[in-house]
Amino acid sequence: MSLDWNALGQVTAVSIGVTVAVVVVFALGVLGLARFEGAREDGGGTSSLGLAQAGLCFLACAAVVAYGIYLIVPQFH
Amino acid sequence: MDHITFLVAVVVVTALAFDFTNGFHDTANAMATSIATGALKPRTAVLVSGVLNIVGAFLSTEVAKTISGGIVDDTLVSPGMIFAGLVGAILWNLLTWLVGLPSSSSHALFGGLIGAVWVGAGSNGVHFDKVVEKVLIPAVASPVVAGVAALIATYLAYKLTARGRKDSVTKGFRLGQIASASLVSLAHGTNDAQKTMGIITLTLISAGALGHDAGPPVWVIASAGLAIGLGTYLGGWRIIRTMGKGLTEIQSPQGFAAETASTAVILTSAHLGFALSTTQVASGSILGAGLGRRLAEVRWGVAGRMVAAWLITLPSAALVGGISAAAVKHGGNFGTVVVALIGAAVAAGIVVVSRRNPVHANNVNDHHEVAVRTAPPAHVGTAA
Numbered sequence: 001m002s003l004d005w006n007a008l009g010q011v012t013a014v015s016i017g018v019t020v021a022v023v024v025v026f027a028l029g030v031l032g033l034a035r036f037e038g039a040r041e042d043g044g045g046t047s048s049l050g051l052a053q054a055g056l057c058f059l060a061c062a063a064v065v066a067y068g069i070y071l072i073v074p075q076f077h
Numbered sequence: 078m079d080h081i082t083f084l085v086a087v088v089v090v091t092a093l094a095f096d097f098t099n100g101f102h103d104t105a106n107a108m109a110t111s112i113a114t115g116a117l118k119p120r121t122a123v124l125v126s127g128v129l130n131i132v133g134a135f136l137s138t139e140v141a142k143t144i145s146g147g148i149v150d151d152t153l154v155s156p157g158m159i160f161a162g163l164v165g166a167i168l169w170n171l172l173t174w175l176v177g178l179p180s181s182s183s184h185a186l187f188g189g190l191i192g193a194v195w196v197g198a199g200s201n202g203v204h205f206d207k208v209v210e211k212v213l214i215p216a217v218a219s220p221v222v223a224g225v226a227a228l229i230a231t232y233l234a235y236k237l238t239a240r241g242r243k244d245s246v247t248k249g250f251r252l253g254q255i256a257s258a259s260l261v262s263l264a265h266g267t268n269d270a271q272k273t274m275g276i277i278t279l280t281l282i283s284a285g286a287l288g289h290d291a292g293p294p295v296w297v298i299a300s301a302g303l304a305i306g307l308g309t310y311l312g313g314w315r316i317i318r319t320m321g322k323g324l325t326e327i328q329s330p331q332g333f334a335a336e337t338a339s340t341a342v343i344l345t346s347a348h349l350g351f352a353l354s355t356t357q358v359a360s361g362s363i364l365g366a367g368l369g370r371r372l373a374e375v376r377w378g379v380a381g382r383m384v385a386a387w388l389i390t391l392p393s394a395a396l397v398g399g400i401s402a403a404a405v406k407h408g409g410n411f412g413t414v415v416v417a418l419i420g421a422a423v424a425a426g427i428v429v430v431s432r433r434n435p436v437h438a439n440n441v442n443d444h445h446e447v448a449v450r451t452a453p454p455a456h457v458g459t460a461a
Contacts, residue, residue: 007349008218011342016226018341023230023334027237030249034241061253068260071344072267073136 022064029057083410085284087417088156089277091163093304096273098170099182100130100308103269105316106179106339106359107261110332110366112441113321116251117258119312119438125255126262127310133266134274134302141275145190146352147207153198156280157405158190160413161197163276164420165189165398169390171427177315177323177436177447178386181354182269187212188394193402195395208391215353216387219342220361227331227338227362231369234330250329257336264343265355266305273301314436315447320360322445323379325367334369335362357387376445 032053039047070076108122117125143151144159166182166189173180187208194202238246278293287294293301321327327335339355339362346353360383367375401420404412434448 004351007351008214011345011349011351012218012222014345015222015338015342016229018345019226019230019334019338020233022337022341023234024237026250026253026333026337027234027330030246030253031238031241033249034238034245037245038242061256065256065260068340068344069263071348072133072260072264074267075136 018064022061025057026061029054029061032057081281081286082284084156084160084413085280085286087413088160088163088280091160091167091417092273092276092280093300095163095167095170095186096270096301096304097308098167098174099269099273100127100305101311101313102170102174102180102182102308102316103265103355104309104312105320106355107258107265107336108312109317109320109359110327110335110363111254111258112317113327114251114254114329114332116254116329116332119314119317119441122258123310123312123438125259127306129259129262130266130270130309131302131306133263133268134270134305135298136263137267137271141272144276144279145187146211148187148204148211149190149194150198150202150204151279153202154190154194155197156283157413158193158197158402159276159280161193161401161405161416162186162189162191162394162398164401164416165192165394165396168397168420168423169394171424173386173390174313174315175427175431176449177319178383179316179320179356179360180383180386180390181216181356183272183352183354184212184216184387184390185394186272188391189398191391192395192398192400196399196402197406211352212391215346215351216357219346219353220357220364222361223338223342223358224361224365224368226341227335227365228369230334230338231331231366232371234334235370238330247329250333253333254329254336257333257340260340261336261343261355261359262309264340264347266302268347268355270301270305273304274298277301312438314438314441315431318436318441318444318447319379319383320363322442323376323447324360324363324383325375326445327363327366328370331366331370335359335366338362338365 032050035050036047104123104126108126111117112119112122144154166185169185170182191203274293274297277297281287282289339359342358364380401416404416436447
């Protein structure tokens with residue numbers, strides 16, 4: 001039996017790293033969205049900073065999703 | 078198609094039946110948390126998941142080249158053993174569904190095949206070192222990795238968004254869940270449907286209906302895709318309830334963290350050629366997400382029963398597979414028919430018992446327990 005500890009370690013490191021990164025970036029995006037919506041409702045003004053933050057973060061997440069689809073679909077490789 | 082004997086036809090039908098229970102059993106992996114948090118309506122969730130499973134089945138060109146991934150000696154495997162193994166896997170899948178426990182469909186299949194080959198060809202047909210490498214170690218490692226990832230991610234998600242407006246935060250994470258759940262479904266379709274396609278194709282090759290090195294015919298791809306998609310769409314609501322509500326009460330940030338962790342673990346392992354069970358990964362993620370939210374309650378009793386089910390999945394399916402293989406080996410076509418009829422009768426019995434306390438799209442989120450007996454214990458029903 002040859003257990004590939006290297007592969008196991010890689011799966012562990014990459015999985016945890018990617019999960020935490022995606023969730024943190026997404027959470028920051030959600031926070032930006034919350035700020036934008038909050039500002040719109042409270043004072044009639046808009047928080048363009050919040051919107052930009054949300055847009056940027058969600059865009060980054062969309063890129064990760066696109067890469068995930070690339071990995072799943074064998075025709076792309 | 079005069080190569081298609083009675084036995085081969087039975088194997089094809091049984092393989093599609095297994096594929097159906099596989100989809101049915103695994104809907105929860107992708108969709109349980111989305112259903113529990115209300116990110117998707119139950120019916121919409123299973124429809125999305127079913128369609129993505131079919132799409133995944135058609136996308137995957139790398140159909141399994143071995144029946145078992147090396148766990149049993151494929152040269153010793155006869156269509157009769159495949160049939161016996163599939164019967165073991167189907168019955169175990171249905172039984173765990175009845176009690177609402179998420180167990181691995183792949184382990185059930187491996188177990189059934191191991192039992193059938195052991196009885197049919199002797200213990201030297203089973204590669205026990207491969208069983209450790211491909212089943213045991215991933216079964217321990219993958220839920221732990223997914224759980225740790227989901228735990229850290231959940232903790233950070235709550236910490237970061239603590240200052241944000243509650244309703245915006247919930248809404249945002251719900252939208253994210255739809256994307257992450259869809260990715261899990263697509264990955265499932267590309268992985269699990271191809272196992273059935275591989276089994277059918279290899280059976281047809283061994284019967285001489287297809288040439289060596291032939292790919293799966295279109296009807297095999299289409300029927301395997303439809304079987305898993307239909308199974309997914311009908312949804313194993315009992316398992317969805319356990320995973321979405323039973324293990325812990327899931328909120329949308331947790332659901333997003335759990336699904337992201339599942340997707341990350343499934344995709345990285347698939348990319349590095351590491352076999353694992355989607356069910357165990359998803360369950361590990363959900364437990365991690367439960368622990369990551371402070372004061373969230375994890376029902377360790379349910380988690381313990383689930384882990385117990387994981388441990389006995391392979392031996393139980395092996396036992397049924399072995400008994401069926403003995404009947405097929407000594408009884409020929411007659412034995413096959415008897416096994417098929419008994420299997421169908423037990424399956425029908427399980428479905429009838431499940432009707433006593435049905436779980437469906439409309440009540441899946443009402444409760445966190447899946448009871449076999451009717452809820453009020455006024456009259457004592459016996460769980461068959």
